[in-house]
Amino acid sequence: MLVHVQSVVEEQIYPNVTTGFTDSNAYLRELTLKSMLTLAPKLSQRTLSNSLLKFLAKLQVSCTHLLLPPLLLLQWLYCSIAAAVFLLLL
Numbered sequence: 001m002l003v004h005v006q007s008v009v010e011e012q013i014y015p016n017v018t019t020g021f022t023d024s025n026a027y028l029r030e031l032t033l034k035s036m037l038t039l040a041p042k043l044s045q046r047t048l049s050n051s052l053l054k055f056l057a058k059l060q061v062s063c064t065h066l067l068l069p070p071l072l073l074l075q076w077l078y079c080s081i082a083a084a085v086f087l088l089l090l
Helices: 002-022 026-042 045-062 070-089
Strands: none
Touching: 002 026, 002 045, 026 045
């Protein structure tokens, strides 16, 4: 069942959610970033390193109008994802 959930997230949900990273509305970009906390543990390592990190890097450079400072938000996201992945490995 976990494999099925992962494939659904990878193939159907993640591609649609990533459009929020390039949206013109800063609040929507921030919400997209926060949603990755829930989705990231269900993504493959390849997707995390090849796709998500590229979006995060672009967001960090281009997003100066987020409600939270981009660097602080990215640090929060990285720590949260690391904690979630660590708990999954236990």
